[in-house]
Amino acid sequence: MRAFFDSDLWWSFTRSRITVASAIVAFICIGGAFMAPLLAPHDPFDLASLQLMDAFTPPIWTAEGNPTYPLGTDDQGRDVLSAIMYGARVSLFVGFAATIFATCVGVLVGLLAGYLGGTADALLMRIADIQLTFPSILVALLVDGIVRAALPREVHDQIALFVVVFAIGISEWPKFARTVRGSTLVERNKEYVLAARVIGLSKAKIMLQHVLPNVLGPVLVIGTLNLALAILAEATLSFLGVGVPPTQPSLGTLIRIGNDFLFSGEWWITIFPGVALIVMVLSVNLLGDWLRDALNPKLR
Amino acid sequence: AEARTVRWSASGDPNTMDPHSQNVGTVTMVLQQIYDPLIQRSRTLGLAPGLAVSWEQVEPTRWRFRLREGVRFHEGQTFTAEDVVFSIDRAKQPTSNFGIYVDTIESAVAVDPMTVDVITRVPDPILPNKIASVFMMSRSWSEANGATRPQNTRQREEIHTTRNTNGTGAFRLANREPDVRTVLARHADWWGWREEGTGNVTEIVFRPISSDATRIAALLSGEVDFVLDPPLQDLQRLRSAQGVSVLEGPEVRTIFLGMDQFRPELLYSDVRGRNPLSDLRVRRALYQAIDIQAIQRVTMRGQSMPTGTLFPEQVNGYAREEDVRLPFDAARARALLAEAGYPNGFEITLDCPNNRYINDEQICQAIAGMWSRVGVRTRLNAMPLGPFFAKIQREDTSIYLFGWGVPTLDALYSFQSLLASRAGGQQGDGIWNYGGYSNARMDALISRMRTETGDARQAAIREALNIFREDVPLIPLHHQMIPWAMRSNISIPHMANNQPYFRWAVVN
Amino acid sequence: MFAFVISRLLQAIPVMLAVSFISFAMFTYVGDPVAIMLGQDFTEAQRAALVAELGLDQPFFVQFLKFIGNAVQGEFGLSYRLSRPVAELIAERAPATLELALCAAVIAMAVGVPMGVYTGLYRHSILSRFFLTFSLIGVSLPTFLIGILLILIFAVALGWLPSFGRGDVVRLGWWTTGFLTVSGLKALILPAITLGVFQLTLIMRLVRAEMMEVLRTDYIKFARARGLSNRAINFGHALKNTLVPVITIAGLQLGAIIAFAIVTETVFQWPGMGLLFIQSVGAADVPVMAAYLMLIALVFVTINLIVDLLYYAVDPRLRIGKGAH
Amino acid sequence: MPMVEKVMLEANDLARYFDVSRPALQRLIAREPRRTLRAVDGVSFTIPKGQTLSLVGESGCGKSTVARLVVGLYPPSDGTVAFDNQPLSVARADPAQRQRMQMIFQDPYASLNPRWRVRDIIAEPIRAFKLVDGKDAILARVGQLLTQVGLAPADGEKFPHEFSGGQRQRISIARALSSNPEFLVCDEPTSALDVSVQAQILNLMKELQRSLGLTYLFISHNLAVVRQVSDRVGVMYLGRIVEQAPAETLFTTPRHPYTRALMEAIPDLDMTGRTRIPVGGEVPSPISPPSGCAFHPRCPLANDRCKAERPLAQPAGESLVACHAVEEGRG
Amino acid sequence: MTAPLLEVRNLRVEFHTRRGTLTALNDVSLTIAPGEVLGMVGESGAGKSMTGAAIIGLIEPPGRIAAGQVLLDGRRIDNLRYDQMRQVRGRQIGAIFQDPLTTLNPLYTVGRQLVETITTHLPLNPAQARKRAIEWLEMVGIPAAAQRIDSYPHEFSGGMRQRVVIALALCAEPRLIVADEPTTALDVSIQAQVIALLKRLAREKGTAMLLVTHDMGVIAETADRVAVMYAGRIAEIGPVRDIVKAPNHPYTAGLMASIPPLDRRVDKLAAIEGSMPRLSAIPPGCAYNPRCPRVFDRCVRERPDLLDAGTTRAACWLHAHG
Ligand SMILES: Nc1ncnc2c1ncn2[C@@H]1O[C@H](COP(=O)(O)OP(=O)(O)OP(=O)(O)O)[C@@H](O)[C@H]1O
Ligand SMILES: Nc1ncnc2c1ncn2[C@@H]1O[C@H](COP(=O)(O)OP(=O)(O)OP(=O)(O)O)[C@@H](O)[C@H]1O
Numbered sequence A: 001m002r003a004f005f006d007s008d009l010w011w012s013f014t015r016s017r018i019t020v021a022s023a024i025v026a027f028i029c030i031g032g033a034f035m036a037p038l039l040a041p042h043d044p045f046d047l048a049s050l051q052l053m054d055a056f057t058p059p060i061w062t063a064e065g066n067p068t069y070p071l072g073t074d075d076q077g078r079d080v081l082s083a084i085m086y087g088a089r090v091s092l093f094v095g096f097a098a099t100i101f102a103t104c105v106g107v108l109v110g111l112l113a114g115y116l117g118g119t120a121d122a123l124l125m126r127i128a129d130i131q132l133t134f135p136s137i138l139v140a141l142l143v144d145g146i147v148r149a150a151l152p153r154e155v156h157d158q159i160a161l162f163v164v165v166f167a168i169g170i171s172e173w174p175k176f177a178r179t180v181r182g183s184t185l186v187e188r189n190k191e192y193v194l195a196a197r198v199i200g201l202s203k204a205k206i207m208l209q210h211v212l213p214n215v216l217g218p219v220l221v222i223g224t225l226n227l228a229l230a231i232l233a234e235a236t237l238s239f240l241g242v243g244v245p246p247t248q249p250s251l252g253t254l255i256r257i258g259n260d261f262l263f264s265g266e267w268w269i270t271i272f273p274g275v276a277l278i279v280m281v282l283s284v285n286l287l288g289d290w291l292r293d294a295l296n297p298k299l300r
Numbered sequence B: 001a002e003a004r005t006v007r008w009s010a011s012g013d014p015n016t017m018d019p020h021s022q023n024v025g026t027v028t029m030v031l032q033q034i035y036d037p038l039i040q041r042s043r044t045l046g047l048a049p050g051l052a053v054s055w056e057q058v059e060p061t062r063w064r065f066r067l068r069e070g071v072r073f074h075e076g077q078t079f080t081a082e083d084v085v086f087s088i089d090r091a092k093q094p095t096s097n098f099g100i101y102v103d104t105i106e107s108a109v110a111v112d113p114m115t116v117d118v119i120t121r122v123p124d125p126i127l128p129n130k131i132a133s134v135f136m137m138s139r140s141w142s143e144a145n146g147a148t149r150p151q152n153t154r155q156r157e158e159i160h161t162t163r164n165t166n167g168t169g170a171f172r173l174a175n176r177e178p179d180v181r182t183v184l185a186r187h188a189d190w191w192g193w194r195e196e197g198t199g200n201v202t203e204i205v206f207r208p209i210s211s212d213a214t215r216i217a218a219l220l221s222g223e224v225d226f227v228l229d230p231p232l233q234d235l236q237r238l239r240s241a242q243g244v245s246v247l248e249g250p251e252v253r254t255i256f257l258g259m260d261q262f263r264p265e266l267l268y269s270d271v272r273g274r275n276p277l278s279d280l281r282v283r284r285a286l287y288q289a290i291d292i293q294a295i296q297r298v299t300m301r302g303q304s305m306p307t308g309t310l311f312p313e314q315v316n317g318y319a320r321e322e323d324v325r326l327p328f329d330a331a332r333a334r335a336l337l338a339e340a341g342y343p344n345g346f347e348i349t350l351d352c353p354n355n356r357y358i359n360d361e362q363i364c365q366a367i368a369g370m371w372s373r374v375g376v377r378t379r380l381n382a383m384p385l386g387p388f389f390a391k392i393q394r395e396d397t398s399i400y401l402f403g404w405g406v407p408t409l410d411a412l413y414s415f416q417s418l419l420a421s422r423a424g425g426q427q428g429d430g431i432w433n434y435g436g437y438s439n440a441r442m443d444a445l446i447s448r449m450r451t452e453t454g455d456a457r458q459a460a461i462r463e464a465l466n467i468f469r470e471d472v473p474l475i476p477l478h479h480q481m482i483p484w485a486m487r488s489n490i491s492i493p494h495m496a497n498n499q500p501y502f503r504w505a506v507v508n
Numbered sequence C: 001m002f003a004f005v006i007s008r009l010l011q012a013i014p015v016m017l018a019v020s021f022i023s024f025a026m027f028t029y030v031g032d033p034v035a036i037m038l039g040q041d042f043t044e045a046q047r048a049a050l051v052a053e054l055g056l057d058q059p060f061f062v063q064f065l066k067f068i069g070n071a072v073q074g075e076f077g078l079s080y081r082l083s084r085p086v087a088e089l090i091a092e093r094a095p096a097t098l099e100l101a102l103c104a105a106v107i108a109m110a111v112g113v114p115m116g117v118y119t120g121l122y123r124h125s126i127l128s129r130f131f132l133t134f135s136l137i138g139v140s141l142p143t144f145l146i147g148i149l150l151i152l153i154f155a156v157a158l159g160w161l162p163s164f165g166r167g168d169v170v171r172l173g174w175w176t177t178g179f180l181t182v183s184g185l186k187a188l189i190l191p192a193i194t195l196g197v198f199q200l201t202l203i204m205r206l207v208r209a210e211m212m213e214v215l216r217t218d219y220i221k222f223a224r225a226r227g228l229s230n231r232a233i234n235f236g237h238a239l240k241n242t243l244v245p246v247i248t249i250a251g252l253q254l255g256a257i258i259a260f261a262i263v264t265e266t267v268f269q270w271p272g273m274g275l276l277f278i279q280s281v282g283a284a285d286v287p288v289m290a291a292y293l294m295l296i297a298l299v300f301v302t303i304n305l306i307v308d309l310l311y312y313a314v315d316p317r318l319r320i321g322k323g324a325h
Numbered sequence D: 001m002p003m004v005e006k007v008m009l010e011a012n013d014l015a016r017y018f019d020v021s022r023p024a025l026q027r028l029i030a031r032e033p034r035r036t037l038r039a040v041d042g043v044s045f046t047i048p049k050g051q052t053l054s055l056v057g058e059s060g061c062g063k064s065t066v067a068r069l070v071v072g073l074y075p076p077s078d079g080t081v082a083f084d085n086q087p088l089s090v091a092r093a094d095p096a097q098r099q100r101m102q103m104i105f106q107d108p109y110a111s112l113n114p115r116w117r118v119r120d121i122i123a124e125p126i127r128a129f130k131l132v133d134g135k136d137a138i139l140a141r142v143g144q145l146l147t148q149v150g151l152a153p154a155d156g157e158k159f160p161h162e163f164s165g166g167q168r169q170r171i172s173i174a175r176a177l178s179s180n181p182e183f184l185v186c187d188e189p190t191s192a193l194d195v196s197v198q199a200q201i202l203n204l205m206k207e208l209q210r211s212l213g214l215t216y217l218f219i220s221h222n223l224a225v226v227r228q229v230s231d232r233v234g235v236m237y238l239g240r241i242v243e244q245a246p247a248e249t250l251f252t253t254p255r256h257p258y259t260r261a262l263m264e265a266i267p268d269l270d271m272t273g274r275t276r277i278p279v280g281g282e283v284p285s286p287i288s289p290p291s292g293c294a295f296h297p298r299c300p301l302a303n304d305r306c307k308a309e310r311p312l313a314q315p316a317g318e319s320l321v322a323c324h325a326v327e328e329g330r331g
Numbered sequence E: 001m002t003a004p005l006l007e008v009r010n011l012r013v014e015f016h017t018r019r020g021t022l023t024a025l026n027d028v029s030l031t032i033a034p035g036e037v038l039g040m041v042g043e044s045g046a047g048k049s050m051t052g053a054a055i056i057g058l059i060e061p062p063g064r065i066a067a068g069q070v071l072l073d074g075r076r077i078d079n080l081r082y083d084q085m086r087q088v089r090g091r092q093i094g095a096i097f098q099d100p101l102t103t104l105n106p107l108y109t110v111g112r113q114l115v116e117t118i119t120t121h122l123p124l125n126p127a128q129a130r131k132r133a134i135e136w137l138e139m140v141g142i143p144a145a146a147q148r149i150d151s152y153p154h155e156f157s158g159g160m161r162q163r164v165v166i167a168l169a170l171c172a173e174p175r176l177i178v179a180d181e182p183t184t185a186l187d188v189s190i191q192a193q194v195i196a197l198l199k200r201l202a203r204e205k206g207t208a209m210l211l212v213t214h215d216m217g218v219i220a221e222t223a224d225r226v227a228v229m230y231a232g233r234i235a236e237i238g239p240v241r242d243i244v245k246a247p248n249h250p251y252t253a254g255l256m257a258s259i260p261p262l263d264r265r266v267d268k269l270a271a272i273e274g275s276m277p278r279l280s281a282i283p284p285g286c287a288y289n290p291r292c293p294r295v296f297d298r299c300v301r302e303r304p305d306l307l308d309a310g311t312t313r314a315a316c317w318l319h320a321h322g
């Protein structure tokens, strides 16, 4: 721990005011989202608690504002503030889960392809190429479509979130795989790997204990930036109407719902979640940017 | 005359120009500008002379139509009895989607060039109502272009009529780019221009815009003059916007909830061994748990008419005394549930389309909330109409939101399709009765509606409506209102069938 | 060179096969076209007849082979939704999407590359910081929100630009173009910006990062040591060396642009393939979806080929078989 | 005074080819043949126990490849290696035998895993071969090893980047020693280091050989370094050993023209102001080596026979030399 | 004594880092006369490359020249603006770096890079410049130069590449060459070729040279004078023969002793124990004092400047007179 605070990483972190600010914002976002059930004034996912007659209440500082709903309510009488907190939870969950999924798959494939080389490499990288052929929204639309069709609706609803996670994750893994493969190709010929081979360690051990820790740096960077992308992808999917169910809206779903009310003057339904999304993605992006520069020894 | 163009937009585009291929609102709204039926709808949806100047039931199974003289198709052919016979035959072809309007017709016979007899298999009191939906085509033109059959959308085919028209109507098709733009030009020789109250539109440019926000933006920015389906929430803004006006009016379409009442156990519920929805008390509980006023005010922004019956007043057979809702009463609902053996409620999944009816998904969300408050924990399952229809047609549902329009403006159409028992009835009976409601008395009343006329028939309808109210086979919600939005310089009569008749439109 | 192109083309075959398999799998698993096609009234017999007509009752592999055979001939059947040949539909819509994508790509490159070069060269200037902040917002805003905000501002509030559609188009053979009319060009502006912003940001950041790396290399140092002018170093030596990665990403991004066109086209009612696709998704119009997928894959394969050829043009190290070694 | 020496390692006609063709598809279309690179092409030598054999030669002549063949990192394409009189593959399969051989690498920066603490790096072979049980025992052993190579036991807590190049090379040596090996392959262990540090490392290695009786295969291109450490020296050129001799003999009477050229090319401190005679010409590519004697394009003594016929190693005095000119007495 | 071509006075280069300011070069002074080769040796990190970089003005942030002057022909060049300095670089001072693969732009033919350099500095049109480029390639010993001029760097072998780099550094006929380890990446045999070439060119063109290297052998055969660097300072500077044979600074002595002899086998090589201090932890007094076998208390207290020590100048208190 001390080593961390003493490290260059921490130092470059404290030096950049904008990074500290975005870290704080990201922390608040994540904290607020994580603790939503404790902090949020209402439970927007509980249909029974919604008061339809309270729908379209404007934010508190306007004339018709209602103190129970600081940022107003949406078309179902959902408290916008709570919806944002819960929605951020969904968005963050999707973002994190999709990124972790993509990272795991990508790192594994990249390690195997890079370390084993030969046919395994060619095969895995061809698959990655094919995967890259489909941009993420397209993959997500497809996966969603197929899952919707292949599984019964009810099951689908329960796993809708995971479908989105899978769809976004599955389209992102080649990025990780390519990076990891590239670094692995470099690392596997480094002499410390040879030293381990001379001892006679198994391939799996060498890959996991020696190569993996040394290829994780770039993965971390892509991971952070990808987190932001995944959150956006989820929002876009929701906009196209194939995201998470509207009864448990993510930020993207909230924006889509609010979109319909942009002209009618109920701007708060879309603007607040929109701002929340932007702030969240922006802060994560800023962190990722900083991390990229901080971890790149060439730029130090 | 100076050019007066109306730029018109709606969310959907017609998928064919064949007048007998697709019985869908988006197709009809364009084609009825181009083609005329024998009998047309008046501004109040009554029957008015069209290509037929008069009609009468000369025998119980024979209707006689006298045709209008001197009518010419857009491409110059003279309209005669041959064309009527041809058009009715064409509508009867298996590839036609208009069979329901000609199902009772045995044959059509040209008595003389200006007279046609339509012979029905059984006495059909509402034939004029139905024939008002059948467009007249030119026989020689269709034969010359190999379009004697309606386009078969199922059989991977495209025929001349998919993209070409030749009607007798007020406008002719000038240019068509599917999904992008359809241009209609005034047909100066239309027989109807001589009549009173016709408009001055010389050109109609139709452009579909599926995104609500964009459609409204286009209207506000003056790129579009007329929007058929403005979103409800934007009406306020539109009304107050400069240069834009909104026309409001009811549609002949009723929104209701269908319920699985035939399975011994519901597919999507936590109740085991019995079907709560086959219990009248539960159906009533669900009914009474719905605060329809809130839905009307908030979700529909006032653009709905809450109802307790099956169809609106434009439909023959409507009875105001039967149009009474069970009152909203959450306490009563809870009591009913307890009485039926569900003191802690139960769990259920509500299937809902999200792009079919006005604010369909929002209505479902609101209902889900209301039910949840009386203990019926409702999971909402909203989807686009494609999968939705597929699902409910498989009867793969426990409870679902549905809407029913009545193009014939007669009660039979609704009862027959929605409430007739599915087994043993006539063809077409109960084909949309996905809840499997079955009531012998109702079935008997429906067959009486089919054949009887006059007061006896009205009485049958009346009784059926009463059963509907007592037995709650469906939970009625409201009749849809359909606002139209346009630039203020346009005036056009609002029609309950949601069809704009530009022949009556005036541009200043 | 020839061998290179051929081997690239051969490598494309498994890609296309995989895509066609996915496309076909959709035929089998996505949606139930039958229900949609039948409309409001039908009987069980009609339904069965339709199933047989569509060949949906045949074994999986028979259907797959048939599908591939047809696909090779550009025959994807009739759209379930529009009852028109899919190939024709796509051909009709492709110009709109391609023109839009082209414009967006041009915007992204024409603005992104100079901005990337500038921020890479002058890392600490005020303008660089402004560009960087601006670019971050660019990647943090969802595309659809950008589109709607642009409509609100430029179409509704200011009334300068159209809010939807393609304007007037001119027909050149089967191709329709909006480049030749004023209204066509005006209509392009907002969607192209909406679509291009994200890619612009990406390209700018990429060029910047590459530029910064290249500027540290020994050959740039050596070029300085040789006393070359700043211009020659920055543009002659540095920029060209950033091109290889930029070409790769730009190529991939062009694909992404086409994919993101789905969103932009939805917002702007742009009559392109994306709009067609999303409408088809809603209607489970599988033939259109499948054809679209195959087309996208084809576009990608082509782009990859072009990217490889550009590599070949830019980087002499790839021209193996010539000279020493 | 030849006594009966025990042989630690014996390589017999060892060869290793690499396939450096382009991907099959491209090769097929361009109608190219397969291209093999003969990195090591028929190398034989023996190393007696407790002695040092050095291999010298220019960069790319195959020294490292021999080293890797010898520790079993590459399977040989041809020929055999015997470790303590058993085939290498058998020895490698047995942890008890494997543990007896270790390797030290050229680059002190790349040969230590930057993410591991030094104590874990050194303990890895101990753990892998289960030489010592228990955390504390391992730690004690690591401390002992660190002391042995001239570092402090406390240094085990640090990460490699906290050490200088020379110290890292000491850590590498400690790691190699941790499995109590008898045979060490050292692939240019000092060529990345400064002269002053190089001297420290060479002294340490010699010291260890004396105290532990280690056997070394030592690889370098620096003849001066080689002279200091070896008992026998092999000179490699393009995958083959062109001359092999006891160290003193090689330096006093080099016979092969290449060896002689190499000796000439070594910059010498005493040569201030004078110019040495470089070996002319370019190093040929191992993918398409010259016919006959691979050195003939650069050899001042080459004749037609050298172009056509590959010379075999022949005894010449105490040396083994593969050269027609030497054999014919032309040189 | 002729006026020096290059004079470096009290040069000090600093790096501002998070852990404070590091002084990479401190109080470095040296001169190079026209046609003279000054060798520069020292342990890795001693500041050899930094000196070269400071002379051609290519120290990159966070490094900067904190004090001192660099004079070429008596004119200060360390404070020139980029554009003025540009005319000095290439034209007056050429540079050669260590790795020939990375110093050439891989995307351009060597011809283009040569022509570009020539036209930048000499009043020649492209055709003439190309002719000149071919001449230079021939001069550095590239066979069939007229054909090879349109080859890309990767099509040359390492030794040829380094020769191209040398041609590039010399083609604008500078009067001083800064060669930073020009042969470290090369084979011994190729190394000898390149050194021979450099020596020949320096002799023929009368070019002065700063030759930075690790390799004492190269120094011995090439340099006229040698500067030995230790921890950012010059420890000793003097004629090559004396530095090699009779060093006056204990560090130089230790360095020379640890070179393994080629002509005999020794039982134990002389080695300097310990390692060079990091820049952040340079001990007070003489930086070499912790490793010095002849250390005495003044060494720990006071830092010695370069002092006359017979034929050389050494920064060592042993040579303090009085
Ligand atoms: N894995 C490999 N695949 C293909 N070629 C290889 C491989 N390893 C080595 N080579 C080639 O084999 C030849 C001999 O390489 P090796 O590393 O053994 O040389 P070396 O004598 O150790 O050189 P150096 O002094 O530079 O370390 C070289 O031409 C090299 O390019
Ligand atoms: N960017 C930097 N930040 C901090 N210190 C630096 C930086 N660049 C170089 N240094 C330090 O400056 C000192 C001098 O470096 P220089 O490159 O001149 O050494 P050198 O003598 O050329 O070594 P080598 O023989 O390894 O090339 C080194 O100690 C190095 O750590």
Ligand SMILES: [Mg+2]
Binding pocket: D063, D064, D065, D187, D188
């Ligand atoms: Mg090697």
Ligand SMILES: [Mg+2]
Binding pocket: E048, E049, E050, E180, E181
């Ligand atoms: Mg250096």
